[in-house]
Amino acid sequence: MRYKIFSCNVFLRELQQVMGESPHQLEAEFLELGEHAAPGRLREKLQTGIQAAGEAGFDAVLLGYGLCGRATDGLTAWKVPLVVPRSHDCCGILLGSRLRFEEEFSEMPSTPFSSVGFVEHGSYYFSDGEMLFGDGYEALVEQYGEDNARYIYEAMHPRLDGELPGVVFIEIPEIPAEDALRQCRERAEREGRPVRQLTGSLRLLRLLVNGDWPADEFLVVPPGAKVRQVGDWREIIRAE
Amino acid sequence: MTDFEALRTAVIKGKRNDVTAIVQAAIDAGEDVNTLLDQGMIPAMREIGDRFSRNEAYVPELLIAARAMQAGLALIEPLIASSGREPFGKIAIGTVKGDLHDIGKNLVTIMLKGAGYEVIDLGVNCDVTKYEQAVRDGAQIVACSSLLTTTMPYMKEVVAYFKDKGAKVIIGGAPVTQAYADEIGADGYSEDANGAVKLVDSLLKRAC
Numbered sequence: 001m002r003y004k005i006f007s008c009n010v011f012l013r014e015l016q017q018v019m020g021e022s023p024h025q026l027e028a029e030f031l032e033l034g035e036h037a038a039p040g041r042l043r044e045k046l047q048t049g050i051q052a053a054g055e056a057g058f059d060a061v062l063l064g065y066g067l068c069g070r071a072t073d074g075l076t077a078w079k080v081p082l083v084v085p086r087s088h089d090c091c092g093i094l095l096g097s098r099l100r101f102e103e104e105f106s107e108m109p110s111t112p113f114s115s116v117g118f119v120e121h122g123s124y125y126f127s128d129g130e131m132l133f134g135d136g137y138e139a140l141v142e143q144y145g146e147d148n149a150r151y152i153y154e155a156m157h158p159r160l161d162g163e164l165p166g167v168v169f170i171e172i173p174e175i176p177a178e179d180a181l182r183q184c185r186e187r188a189e190r191e192g193r194p195v196r197q198l199t200g201s202l203r204l205l206r207l208l209v210n211g212d213w214p215a216d217e218f219l220v221v222p223p224g225a226k227v228r229q230v231g232d233w234r235e236i237i238r239a240e
Numbered sequence: 241m242t243d244f245e246a247l248r249t250a251v252i253k254g255k256r257n258d259v260t261a262i263v264q265a266a267i268d269a270g271e272d273v274n275t276l277l278d279q280g281m282i283p284a285m286r287e288i289g290d291r292f293s294r295n296e297a298y299v300p301e302l303l304i305a306a307r308a309m310q311a312g313l314a315l316i317e318p319l320i321a322s323s324g325r326e327p328f329g330k331i332a333i334g335t336v337k338g339d340l341h342d343i344g345k346n347l348v349t350i351m352l353k354g355a356g357y358e359v360i361d362l363g364v365n366c367d368v369t370k371y372e373q374a375v376r377d378g379a380q381i382v383a384c385s386s387l388l389t390t391t392m393p394y395m396k397e398v399v400a401y402f403k404d405k406g407a408k409v410i411i412g413g414a415p416v417t418q419a420y421a422d423e424i425g426a427d428g429y430s431e432d433a434n435g436a437v438k439l440v441d442s443l444l445k446r447a448c
Contacts, residue, residue, distance in 0.1 A: 039414075067389050070415050088390045109390035110340040110365075144304060148254055151307055152300045158340035160365060165340065231420050232393050 001025065001211055004053035006046055007064020009033050010090050010117035013175045014205050015064060022209040027058075033121040036089070039071035047075055054078030054223070062208055066093060067236055073229040077221040077239075084219045084227060085204055086236045090115075090126065094170045096201025098217065102233055104168070104198060110158060112193075113168040115200065119180035124187045125167050157191075166194040172202055242266045247280035247312075252288050254304025256311045263312040273316045281309045282354045289347070289434050299343060306350050313353055320356075327358035329444045332374030333383040334362030335413075336398065339391035344413055347433040348383060355437045368401045375407045381427075381440060386413040396424040408443050412436060 002025045007015055009030040019026050029049060035042040046063070053061045060080050065072050066087030075082065087093050091113050092101035105111060114125040140149035157164060167188045171177045181197070188195045207213065213220055221227055225239040242262060250258035259281075266276055288305045291297035331352055335345050342364050352359050360374045371382045382402060386392045392415045399409045408427035411420075421429035428443060430436040440446075 070389065088388070105390070107338070109338045109388055140300065144254065144300060148256075148300075148304045148307070152303050155303050155343055155346075156299070158342065158364065160340050229389060229415070229417075229420075231389075231396070231423070233390070236389075 001059045002057070003027070003060050003062050003209070003211070004049075004056070004058040005029065005062045005064060005209070006031065006049050006053075008035070008068070008090060008117075009121050010115065011064045011093065011205060012121070013116055014094075014172060014202055015209070017174050018202050018206045018209050021206070022211075024209065024211055026209060028064075030064075033117065036068040036071050039069040039073075042068070042071040043074060046072065050075060050082060051078040054080050060211075060220075064093070064205070064208070066090065067229055070229055072227050072237065075221075075227045077223050077225055079223050081223065082221040082227070083208065083213055084221065084237060085208060086217055086219055087204070088233075088236060090117075091170070093204050094172065094200040095198070096203035098234075098236070100201075106233065108160075108165070110160075111165055111168055113170055114180075114184045115170045115172070116175050116177050116180040119183050124184050164191055164193050166196055169195055169197050170200040171197055172200040174202060241269075242271060242276060242280065244276075244279045247276065248284040248287070251281050251284035251305055251308045251312070254301065254308050256304075256308040259308045259312045260315065263315045267315060267319065273319050276312065276316065277354050281312055282351070285309055285347075285351060285354065286434050289351075289432055293432060302347060303343065306347050309350055309354065313350065317353070325356075328356045328446055329380050329440065330358045330360065330378045331381045331383055331440060332360040332362060332371060332377075332379035333385070334366030334370060334374075335364040335385045335387075336391050336394040337365055337367045338394060339386045339388055340364045341387035342385075344387065344433070345383075345385040348385070348412065348436045351433040351437050352440060355441075357440065368398055371398060372401070375402070375405070380407060381443060382407050382409045383436065383440075384409065384411045384413075386411075386415065389415040392416055392420070395420075395426065399424045399426050410436070410439055410443070 005028040007030055010033045050061050062083045066089045068089050092098050094115050095101050112125040140152050169184050185195050219237045221239040227237050228240045247262045292302050333349055335342050349359050349361050362370050384395050384398050395411045402409050410428040411426045412430050418429050428439045430439045
């Protein structure tokens with residue numbers, strides 16, 4: 001089979017790893033990390049790509065995205081099936097399953113998390129959906145002045161009971177993470193946040209590129225149907 | 241006499257000190273403070289909100305505009321309270337359980353206050369118990385906010401809890417849609433802070 005993949009580059013290393021093991025012919029296109037902050041724009045980009053791939057004769061289009069701030073809500077499969085992991089965002093995909101995500105994050109879904117991809121492609125953690133690209137603070141000072149910049153920065157870094165929440169670093173055994181973990185730790189320490197490591201898994205991405213799409217873990221959208229968000233933790237997305 | 245254009249510009253540009261100076265001067269001159277809100281600060285917040293909706297302004301601009309308006313409101317609120325004018329209603333607002341994001345909630349809060357409502361701000365990470373206490377304290381409407389698709393589902397629990405308990409539940413936030421509000425039986429949904437005020441007006445049957 002010939003599959004086209006559109007993925008956030010947060011999964012660049014992970015997909016490079018599993019694509020080499022897939023029995024299928026794969027062509028991947030990576031989009032910038034952080035695009036979910038403007039979900040409408042990301043949706044348009046993905047839809048354009050999905051249609052081009054549908055016209056180009058691929059057998060299916062696979063997404064390296066979850067719901068991602070509703071960026072995939074409303075996408076239409078074009079001529080060929082569209083396959084989307086049932087995940088709210090990259091965290092569940094990095095952990096290897098939706099259930100693992102639920103176990104680790106259901107108590108406080110706002111917990112910031114990080115991975116090699118987050119360190120290598122921009123912001124160090126996914127924390128708030130309002131994130132700035134890169135450090136950003138100096139640019140804020142230049143644009144809005146010191147007083148307003150400090151206020152904006154504080155407002156965009158959510159706290160619980162006055163404390164910045166700790167960061168979970170998701171480490172996938174097959175992907176070297178030493179440098180990224182060190183950088184993540186350094187940044188977290190500067191901000192006074194603790195870092196906790198969690199072992200992730202390539203399982204879900206491997207299933208994706210291998211064409212093994214169990215219905216409880218992947219949504220396979222038939223041509224002409226749309227992805228719809230469900231508003232829960234189990235089904236997450238459905239085809240309409 | 242207040243230069244309303246200057247006041248609107250100061251709010252839109254997030255010039256907190258300018259807003260404070262203009263509002264204080266108007267108060268010192270014995271002007272009607274409601275006019276400052278109706279002709280200055282509220283239209284300014286509407287404008288920045290509209291610009292945001294059109295992708296012509298970004299979250300930082302919204303934040304500093306709201307902060308500037310809050311500075312003006314802080315001077316006006318005690319005067320309104322001491323004038324004996326009753327608020328138009330009491331609203332409890334909070335970001336739902338598991339969610340720590342409060343930018344949208346804070347914008348709605350400030351617009352509701354500016355429109356003459358008393359607002360109980362419950363902060364972030366609110367479970368049903370927190371909302372319930374606010375309703376016991378007289379809130380007629382519970383306003384729930386969420387930023388994440390993972391925290392939005394908690395709104396269903398809040399709506400279910402308050403069914404037939406008298407208080408109305410309204411919802412909003414980045415992942416929330418009218419379709420979701422309809423599906424869970426919420427009393428209302430708004431996609432932005434301006435709309436939230438209109439929604440509250442209509443639910444409390446106040447002339448818009």
